[in-house]
Amino acid sequence: MREIVYDVFARKDRGDVLSHIGYVDAFDEETAKVYAHTTYSEQTWFEMCVVERSNIIPVNDGDGLFAQLRRSKNG
């Protein structure tokens, strides 16, 4: 069954930087939300969100994870 990578971002308190805290494999947005919550909720987060990795658009053409993924996706 096909799974999609969702990156997980969270901020500890209001006003804190939104940080990348990990990722989950899931088959849709709903399961991604559940897996992010159950995997990363040992701490209490003010805000947590998930983004499908393929929707992240890198701004510079570096060697970062997202830029590499974008390049491989675009052939």
Added chain:
Amino acid sequence: MADAIDPAALGAEEQSALERLILTLADSKRLMGIRYSDWILGSPSVETGIATSSMTQDEWGHARLLYAMLKELGRDPEPVEHDRETSEYASIAALDEEMQDWAALVAAMALADRAISVMLESFSRGSFEQAQTRVPKMLAEEEFHISLGTAWYRRLAGTDGDARDLLLAATESMLPTLVAWVGADDAPMQLLVGAGVIGPAEERLAAYRDAIRELTALVGVDADGVEASDDWDGSRGRTAGQPSEEAASRARGDLNRALFVE
């Protein structure tokens, strides 16, 4: 929300009925946790295993809170949690045996866990103050269980092979006893409805059928056509049977008896 009642002022029969309700909810939560825990390892992905672990902890936390409500009726929860015979457990029949496959656990997540939540929702809107104050947080945590159960149920129902057949078999096996439990309308339940502790049977059952109708239709089961099983056990407020000895031993904490700190 109904005005709160004083449990101590209830008659003996009403107190007994309230105790039975608390026990069947608490025992069901404890067994639900055990059934989730069976799949912490061996579930379809690391993420799913972590989710079942988290849901296990949720269920056991909820069970502790529910058992603690017995204090309001002058009953010590500790022996209730740790010293009862297996035959005294009032957990729902759908959780008596270990889930033999992932599809059965998904059915339990979507149908049995949901049935417990429907009952708790009705309980939280009633006149028992402990339910009014403690159950809403449980239901908020259960939202994640509902999301996961719904997503997995849809996913397995959408396949063509064994997974769908197993899901259908588990659904058909569980629903009659769940319908009997949610729609229970015997004398103790009627006493509780009369005292405003929980909503009427037809209201609870309608809420349950509404919650599962769309899902079960995906495997060709008409939730409105499911009839309650006719093996009601009024002494425990569940249908016939009992949890497996192994599960009851884990629920009681038999192996940790020497380490209890409370």
